[in-house]
Amino acid sequence: MHRLYENDDIAVFWDSDKCFHAKRCVCNSPATFDPKRKPWIDVTRADTKEIWQAIQQCPSGALSCVYRHDIDVVMDDEKCRSVAYDGDKEIGECDYEITESGWNIYHTGVSPEYRGKEIAKRLVFKVFEAADRSHAKIRATCSYAAKMLN
Ligand code: SF4
Structure with missing residues (x-):
C-alpha cells in the first residue's frame, strides 16, 4: 500500500510493504504517527522539523519525504x-x-x-x-x- 501525505512544507511517502512496524516514527513524533488513528499518519499535527527528523529515523525505508516547493x-x-x-x-x-x-x-x-x-x-x-x-x-x-x- 502506498500513501502520500502533505502539509504546507513537505510531502511524506509511506510504503506499507517496506514497513516492519519498528514504531520508531511513533516514538519520535507521536502526534504525527498514531497506529490507533485512521489515517495513522497526519502531517499537520507537529511541526515540519519534528516530522522530518522522525522520518530520517525510520529503519526500513518505508517513510521518506521531500519539500513541496509550493508545487x-x-x-x-x-x-x-x-x-x-x-x-x-x-x-x-x-x-x-x-x-x-x-x-x-x-x-x-x-x-x-x-x-x-x-x-x-x-x-x-x-x-x-x-x-x-x-x-x-x-x-x-x-x-x-x-x-x-x-
Ligand atoms: S519507523 Fe518506519 S518501519 Fe517503523 S513503524 Fe514507522 S514507518 Fe514503519
Missing part, C-alpha cells in the same frame, strides 16, 4: 494522470492506462526547469496511491516509475 500535485482521473502545478502553470504529469490486468504507468515527465525538486516522485506516488484506493494492481512500463515499484 501542488493532484489527480486528473478523467485523463488518467496525476498533474503538478506551479500556481496555474502545469509543469509535469504522470500518465497511466487502465487495462484488464490493472493500471500501467507509461510516462512521467517534469519541465526541465523544475527538475531536482523530486516532483516526479510525488507524481508517481500519487498514482500508486490512487491505484491502491481503487483496488487496482499497478505496474509500470515507464522506467522511472518501475524503479519506484521495485
